[in-house]
Amino acid sequence: MNVLVINCGSSSLKFQLIDAKSEEVLAKGLCERIGIDGRLTYQPEGQEKQKTDKPMPTHTEAIQYVIDALTDAENGVVKDLGEIGAVGHRVVHGGENFAQSVIVTPEVKKAIEECNDLAPLHNPANLIGIEACEKLMPGTPQVVVFDTAFHQTMPEQAYMYGLPYEYYEKYKVRRYGFHGTSHSFVSKRAAEYLGVPYEATKTIVCHLGNGSSVCAVMNGKSVDTSMGLTPLEGLVMGTRSGDIDPAIMEFIAKKEDLDIAGIMNVLNKKSGVEGLSGVSSDFRDLTDAAEAGNERAELALKVFAYRVAKYVGSYAAAMNGVDNIVFTAGIGENDGPMRASICEYLGYLGIQIDEEANKVRGEEKTLSTPDSKVNVLVIPTNEELAIARETVALL
Numbered sequence: 001m002n003v004l005v006i007n008c009g010s011s012s013l014k015f016q017l018i019d020a021k022s023e024e025v026l027a028k029g030l031c032e033r034i035g036i037d038g039r040l041t042y043q044p045e046g047q048e049k050q051k052t053d054k055p056m057p058t059h060t061e062a063i064q065y066v067i068d069a070l071t072d073a074e075n076g077v078v079k080d081l082g083e084i085g086a087v088g089h090r091v092v093h094g095g096e097n098f099a100q101s102v103i104v105t106p107e108v109k110k111a112i113e114e115c116n117d118l119a120p121l122h123n124p125a126n127l128i129g130i131e132a133c134e135k136l137m138p139g140t141p142q143v144v145v146f147d148t149a150f151h152q153t154m155p156e157q158a159y160m161y162g163l164p165y166e167y168y169e170k171y172k173v174r175r176y177g178f179h180g181t182s183h184s185f186v187s188k189r190a191a192e193y194l195g196v197p198y199e200a201t202k203t204i205v206c207h208l209g210n211g212s213s214v215c216a217v218m219n220g221k222s223v224d225t226s227m228g229l230t231p232l233e234g235l236v237m238g239t240r241s242g243d244i245d246p247a248i249m250e251f252i253a254k255k256e257d258l259d260i261a262g263i264m265n266v267l268n269k270k271s272g273v274e275g276l277s278g279v280s281s282d283f284r285d286l287t288d289a290a291e292a293g294n295e296r297a298e299l300a301l302k303v304f305a306y307r308v309a310k311y312v313g314s315y316a317a318a319m320n321g322v323d324n325i326v327f328t329a330g331i332g333e334n335d336g337p338m339r340a341s342i343c344e345y346l347g348y349l350g351i352q353i354d355e356e357a358n359k360v361r362g363e364e365k366t367l368s369t370p371d372s373k374v375n376v377l378v379i380p381t382n383e384e385l386a387i388a389r390e391t392v393a394l395l
């Protein structure tokens with residue numbers, strides 16, 4: 001069965017058509033500037049990218065162009081819509097309603113809408129994508145895979161904030177965690193790769209990309225993760241602050257004459273390694289700048305590594321030990337020097353890294369030496385494939 005995987009943002013839409021049996025990507029692409037003007041990038045497997053400007057007033061037109069491209073007589077990869085067996089949608093926030101992926105029903109859509117408050121930038125866009133697909137592909141099953149679902153196994157001591165309990169009861173203020181599809185995929189794959197039972201292993205996954213989070217996976221279940229009610233908590237990220245003293249918000253609001261929206265904008269978009277360095281949120285730029293002697297770029301890299309190492313240490317404590325530490329996503333898969341900086345803090349766990357192995361980029365590899373007490377690995381994430389697998393499993 002071919003599964004169309006859709007990741008819908010407010011003005012963009014990423015897609016991949018995956019043959020679920022061979023797990024081959026048949027075609028992939030991106031619709032951008034939806035609601036502004038519109039551009040479709042389409043790439044059939046093994047061919048060049050094609051970019052075309054197309055008017056996309058709404059997501060419905062965008063998805064229509066995706067279907068047209070996939071079924072096009074010349075450049076398409078399937079004959080007609082009948083060859084697309086299902087659609088798998090990435091949905092950011094499932095709140096406490098969803099611990100698993102589900103087939104879309106009117107009740108499911110209502111429950112996703114109820115989480116709009118918790119992810120105002122993402123959930124409404126995700127729903128629009130689902131409804132556009134329902135309209136254009138009636139009869140094709142739609143499945144939703146939640147970023148939060150994998151973390152629903154966290155125990156209450158991990159997900160409760162030290163806030164008045166009534167905020168949890170009234171507004172469901174608690175920690176949810178994100179990147180669940182990636183943490184689940186990568187931790188499972190690490191166990192397969194090592195030939196150990198997933199249900200009897202302690203793994204810490206470091207998903208380090210534009211947005212970054214760490215997850216403690218014990219016996220196949222997420223028991224803690226660094227993002228919280230929203231993806232702002234935890235690590236220092238590209239432009240997000242991660243954990244700060246909450247009192248900073250009032251302090252800076254007064255000094256800089258900012259309202260709460262202004263402060264949130266600073267914490268989400270002007271902080272992180274970009275805010276620290278004043279250079280960039282991209283780790284390639286930061287590394288270049290640091291090598292050229294830029295001290296703030298060097299500081300940003302040091303702060304990033306230190307925060308990751310602190311989370312790894314706290315999750316080793318939470319699980320009373322750790323068997324595997326896995327690096328994934330853009331930075332985790334590609335940035336050897338950053339992996340080495342993080343691992344330098346972890347000598348007390350008996351971790352030793354093979355410098356040669358740590359040169360790897362974007363492929364599965366063991367970085368630890370044979371006598372290291374903990375396996376350290378790179379496992380590339382593949383959220384689209386994980387969504388396609390979930391979709392097929394559900395159907």
Ligand code: ADP
Nearest residue numbers: 208209210211281282283284329330331334335
């Ligand atoms: P997203 O969260 O947007 O999916 P990615 O997982 O693609 O992000 O990660 C993007 C980040 O990965 C970039 O900002 C960049 O800092 C980092 N990155 C990608 N390739 C490299 C590389 N070769 N060396 C260092 N960092 C890299």
